[in-house]
Amino acid sequence: MKGYNDLREHISALEERGLLVRVRREINKDTEMHPLVRWQYRGGIPEEERKGFLFENVVDSKGKKYPGQSVAVGVHAASKYVYAVGMGCETEETYDKWERAMANPIKPVKVSKGPVHEEIRTIDEIRDEGRGLDMFPIPISTPGFDNAPYSTCSCWFTKDPDTGVQNVGNYRGQIKANNRVGVYLSGLGQDMLIHWEKCRERGIPLEAALVVGAPPVVAYGAVTKVPRGVDEVAVAGGLVGVPIRMVKCKTLDIQVPAEAEIVIEGLVNTDFVELEGPFGESHGHMNPRQLSPFLEVKAITFRKNPIWSSWISQATPSESSCIKREGYEVVFFNYLRYECRIGSLNKVVMHERLTNLRKVIVLQLKNPSPDDAWRALHASISRDPGVGKIVVAVDEDIDPYNWDAILWAMSYRMNPQNDVVIIGNRRVGHGPPFRQIPAPVGGDPTPFDSAMLINALLKEPFPPVSLPSKKYMERARDIWEELGLPKLKPEKPWFGYSLGQWTDENEEEADLALKGEHYKTGEKLAAERIKVDEKEQAE
Known part of the structure; x- marks a missing residue:
């Protein structure tokens, strides 16, 4: 027992919990797939009702079919509930689980073989039609604007040429040919970009493995901004409490998850770059073209009947933003609280x-x-x-x-x-x-x-919040439910409380009102009546 779910086991777990939609009717990966899933983010569907989708009858715009293959969209983090299934816990436990994993990473373990090597395509084979990248049903994310299919749930594994330490990060990949993939390295400081620049200085290409359909916890680790030098796969192991099983690539000195669905092995050219994009990005706009490196594919390995996993990104909320949210907030909290x-x-x-x-x-x-x-x-x-x-x-x-x-x-x-x-x-x-x-x-x-x-903190005492006290709101809630009124979803603040500017006299008068003795307050106020000066009245 490996102690964590691969993508297939995760999909089964989603289905058991009613969090998966199987689509058996024909769906065009280029024009229909992502727009269909998009509606659960732009159609007023609350997060608790969003689900992962598994498309089992996929075609492209030319009518090509992909027998035996399926495409998973939204299965990693259509919602925090889907995400929690991938983490193997309840939604309220994910925050603490990330904290423990960051503090107690577990190094991966190397194995000699794994399901990802069930099928192998060599450099000579992938040049043939239907034997390279075109054999996979890779969807278009933003139909009408994207200029190609892109890998989005794409974990790029590279190695620092100075230290030999591996890193994994999530970067989109433009499908440019049967044996060529662009890689968008956005922002200075990305580990893969640092590795690429070091190799360029040495005059050598960068070995890279593009992994699609890694075990969910590995994918979660790949997008989380862990401190430099921390192994994302070890953090993934910390999430599940056991080491992640890794197997050596067929043509590279790089370890990849043994249970991944697909691994695209190759060399990233450091002598030339190409234009990449435009692509719909998570900031809610199309990202324009950028000069970017590209991977020249040397081999492709995959499981029998592979599942292509695609993240829905673009304008948020989305699957990718849900994944980042769950990890980013923990990382920032730890940085501010502890560092x-x-x-x-x-x-x-x-x-x-x-x-x-x-x-x-x-x-x-x-x-x-x-x-x-x-x-x-x-x-x-x-x-x-x-x-x-x-x-x-x-x-x-x-x-x-x-x-x-x-x-x-x-x-x-x-x-x-x-x-x-x-x-x-x-x-x-x-x-x-x-x-x-x-x-x-x-x-x-x-x-x-x-x-x-x-x-926006309080700088001085304020009067109480102007809502009934908690015990009266709680009693009223019991009556509400007794009357069979619509289900309540309390929003803070839902009861009044003191913020420091409230005297004993104020408290006493409020108690008198509750006892029906408010006239006593009126008598007191009458006794403390102040005559208005005629001069002040004139002014």
């Missing part, structure tokens, strides 16, 4: 819908010291370039997922003159505007953006 020692940090929330996690971040603090908010705000934009354009610090009583509550805090607890800081000369990061088209390899590092840090 920056901000002990009052209670939660990090990266806003997902349309803003794609990176740009808008909410920091919830509990009993902070006077300088904690500013320490947290400044530290939050220092970890990754281009991450954190609008960062808001709020108190524990503000729901960091509810923008009505956040704007409430900003409206009354924040004074723009004192509580907003603008930090200039920031990289724009992942997203428009695109000033240089085509951009060079790794993107355009020109600093022309800025960040806004907002301290």
Whole structure:
């Protein structure tokens, strides 16, 4: 027993939980597949109702069929519920599981063989029609705008030529020929880009293995921004509590997951680059062409009846943003709480819908010291370039997922003159505007953006929240349910509570009102009546 699910076992687990849609009717991978799944993100479907899709009867726009093959879309993270199945836990346990995995990674174990080598295509075979990349039903993600099918659930395994340490990252791949794939290395600092530049300096190509359909926990690790030098596959092992089984490629000195569906082995040219894109990206716009490296395929290995796994990305929310959200928030929390020692940090929330996690971040603090908010705000934009354009610090009583509550805090607890800081000369990061088209390899590092840090914490006592006290709301909820009224979904704040500006006298008067003795308060107020000065009245 390997102790973790491969993609096939994961799909079965989804089906057992009612989280999978099997589509047996014919579906065009180029024009129908991604738009169909897209509707569960743009059609008002709540997250708890989103599911993974398995397409079993796929054709392309030329009428080509792919017998024995299927395409999985949304099966990794159509929702946090689908994601939790991939993690092997309940939704409320994923955060803690990531924390434990980051603290206790488990090194992968090498094995001599695995299912991914059930079928092998050599360099001579893949030149033939139907024997190379064209044998797989690779979908078009943004029909009407993308210029080719792209691999999206694509784990690229490379090795640092100096240290020999492997890395895996998720980068899209443009299918350019039967034996050639572009690789989009966005942003400076990506490990694969660093490996490519080191090989270019040595005058050698970069060995790379493009893995499609890795075990879900490996795919989750590949997209999470773990600290440099930390092995993503070891973190994946930490997620499941056992080492991930790895097997050596047929033509490369690179280890890949033994239970992966497909491995595309090859060399990334370091003498030439090609234009790559445009492609619909997670910032909600088409990413224009960029000069990018490309992989020259040397071999393809795959399981019998392979499943091509495709992530739905583009405008968020999406599958890719759900995957990133679950891991990114833990990584940022650990960085701020433990590395920056901000002990009052209670939660990090990266806003997902349309803003794609990176740009808008909410920091919830509990009993902070006077300088904690500013320490947290400044530290939050220092970890990754281009991450954190609008960062808001709020108190524990503000729901960091509810923008009505956040704007409430900003409206009354924040004074723009004192509580907003603008930090200039920031990289724009992942997203428009695109000033240089085509951009060079790794993107355009020109600093022309800025960040806004907002301290929306309470600075002084406030009156209580103007809602009934908790015990009265709870009693009223019992009556509501007794009457058979629509199911309630409480939203914070759903009861009143003190924020410090509430006297014993205020409390006493409220108690008298509840006892029906409010006239006593009226008598007291009458006794304390103040005569209005005639002069003041005239004014």
